[in-house]
Amino acid sequence: MFRDRDIISIRDFTRDELTKIFNEAYEMEKNLDKRLDILRDKVLALLFFEPSTRTMFSFQTAMYRLGGETLIFSDVGKSSMAKGETLGDTIRIIDGYSDCIVIRHWMEGTAKYAADIAESPVINAGDGTREHPTQTMIDLYTIWRVKGDVDNLNIGLLGDLKYGRAVTSLIYGLMKFDVNKLYLISPKELRIRDEVRDSLNKAGLEYIETDDIKGVLNKLDVLYVTRIQKERFPDPTEYERVRGSYQVDKSLLEYAREGLIILHPLPRVDEISYDVDETRHAYYFKQARYGVPVRMALLKLVMVG
Amino acid sequence: MSEKLLVRKIRDGTVIDHIPAGSALDVLKVLGVTGKEGFRISIVMNTDSMKLGKKDIIKIEGRELNLEEVNIIALIAPTATINIIRGYRVVKKEKVEIPDYIEDIVKCANPNCVTNLEKGLKTRFKVVSRRPLLLKCLYCDRYTTLEDIYRQFIRREPAK
Secondary structure: OOOOOOEOOHHHOOHHHHHHHHHHHHHHHHHOOOOOOOOOOOEEEEEEOOOOOHHHHHHHHHHHHOOOEEEEEOOHHHOHHHHOOOHHHHHHHHHHHOOEEEEEEOOEOHHHHHHHHOOOOEEEEEEOOOEOHHHHHHHHHHHHHHHOOOOOOEEEEEOOOOOOHHHHHHHHHHOOOOOOEEEEEOOHHHOOOHHHHHHHHHHOOOEEEEOOHHHHHHHOOEEEEOOOOHHHOOOHHHHHHHOOOOOEOOOHHHHOOOOOEEEOOOOOOOOEOHHHOOOOOEOHHHHHHOHHHHHHHHHHHHHOO | OOHHHHOOOOOOEEEEEEEEOOOHHHHHHHHOOOOOOOOOEEEEEEEEEOOOEEEEEEEEEOOOOOHHHHHHHHHHOOOOEEEEEEOOEEEEEEEOOOOOEEEOOOOOOOOOEHHHHOOOOOOEEEEEEOOOOEEEEOOOOOEEEHHHHHHHHOOOOOOO
């Protein structure tokens, strides 16, 4: 079911498969202070053509905890690509050195392309604005762990829904569950892309699009906040128009349900003010910590089944 | 004036018939036919058609279109029929059809797509809709529309 499988899009997974990852991750939580030998002879290549903190380090930590080794490539300037080597050739070479490749790139479709070339399984750690499926596994796992289930919840997604890859993947992931209603909250310029809207309509998931966070906050069980990512905007004036257009702070949370949880793929800039960290609603640091057990589960499933 | 007076039969080559009226020049452009190649080319535009009301016809002497070229025509002139002529006889007659998947002939409209940036990588699209034409890139998921294809080949909007 999982062995040697490429992880390109969250859409490739069934609900049962995601639940299997959650159960495996839950088991892995018991091993976060150990070094197991499940992947003792395995090498994981981490190819990061874009900056990363959480994703890269959590993959590295996950591999360490499972007993394997990692090769890290995170500075294009020091690689053969700086000499003009194509991405395809780089993948072919790294494929020969490793048992699994994790790739992040600013170009959309890179992971799919790498998977077409490599014999080893390829895991998409973010391809441009397109998708970030392992982040979605962590997001869904956090909801599953904290709320006990993903079904029957009202889930709000706030921020850059157009260029944000984590939130795009999350929308696709939520389509696998019986979510009660999805609230897509963003400035008009940053609403979901056409192909995502078409998928939502096809899935029959009930959703609304709004720019009024205050008006819908008291309906929400989960609020997923994203950063407006300057680096994703093709037009800088478009970025200037929308920057700072929303902020979740402690005063806004007076409108929130008792059990609201706030998630964020991080890093944040100013979209969640620091006074929210101390509230019962803040779960984003816990969410970041779940990155290790979820990625341990995934690496185990992909490399040894 | 009858069509025969305008365009005589060709001995060898290709006749593209039933082109939507006003699109013949676009078809030549996407085929990369400029007139400087030396082939004898006849174009009839806005002539009467039982099927379409009005239509365009292109006759190219000395050149047979290949499958890839037929596929391009399918995207911008979906009603067209392609007749391959040898020795004044039609040896093959094909109605163009937009296939379910399209490879290589169209560029992805997303400038950030890996297919636009990686040397030697061919584009691959799933045809999501034929009318209006909507292609989904199998690498980046973005849509490419008929307008995008026109911009790519012709740099102007499609004929309405």
